[in-house]
Amino acid sequence: MDPGYRKDSKEMLPYEYYLKLYQETDPYDILKRTDIVYDTMTASFRLHMMGVTYQITYPDFNVRHIDGEKIGWYPLEGKANARILVLRYLNEGVRAPASGKFLTYREIPWGEVYYKQFNGRCISRLAFGFGNKLEKFEEIMNKIGAVKLKAGDVSYEFEFIDDLKLRMILWEGDEEFPPSAQILFSDNFPIAFHQGEDMAVVGDVAIDMLKALDK
Incomplete structure (x- = not known):
């Protein structure tokens, strides 16, 4: 899906940088660090964000929502800041339980x-x-x-x-x-x-x- 960046967009360079890192990262490393479900049949992750479930393909990072129709707003399908944030999480993030604090x-x-x-x-x-x-x-x-x-x-x-x-x-x-x-x-x-x-x-x-x- 086209993320909607112009060539002169200030988000274009960081997006391309983090996308390249994502494409070079083993999906099983992402799975191990984040515990995000990875479906080998469709080569895609399944991530939940603010009441919506997204399917995120690997390695091309195509994103589509697969539920959340009642919400009607899907930032990962077009919002630059949300897409870069999630790429950073997939590239670097670690899932850990919260203490309640x-x-x-x-x-x-x-x-x-x-x-x-x-x-x-x-x-x-x-x-x-x-x-x-x-x-x-x-x-x-x-x-x-x-x-x-x-x-x-x-x-x-x-x-x-x-x-x-x-x-x-x-x-x-x-x-x-x-x-x-x-x-x-x-x-x-x-x-x-x-x-x-x-x-x-x-x-x-x-x-x-x-x-x-x-x-």
Whole structure:
């Protein structure tokens, strides 16, 4: 499937770089590290992402969703940031169980250094995008099968990629205070993704999903 990159796109070079690494990696090494199902008959992986199951072929990285019709949004079929993020996970990631603890962005490696950028890209975007639209936020979270929590004015936990979970917490704005938000990562994220930038892209992709389904 055409990922939609122009030759002058800033995503083109990293996409080509990580695609080449993917094509040079033994699929059984990917399976061993990530425990993502690999079907030898179709030469494809099966990955779950935000309520949708994708089939990802090896070595050409063709992607198609095989369920999730009720959701209707499939970032791995065309979103540059999501495709590069998943390629990085397949190339480098390690699957590990979570302990049940959740981390703020500041608590992940290098998170303190990049927190200002993450706050603008993700936390503020979540707060001002949905802090005064709590019912719509709940509707979207229910659509992807998220679990409702008791934190904040409204909060949910959902699986981003297999066993990697996010929590999004919103506090509604009023006449005196603007809306606010928090995004938490299950503590196996730093094992799966080794750079703070990856977790920022996770936030970007998740909020892109909210925006896409806010119709």
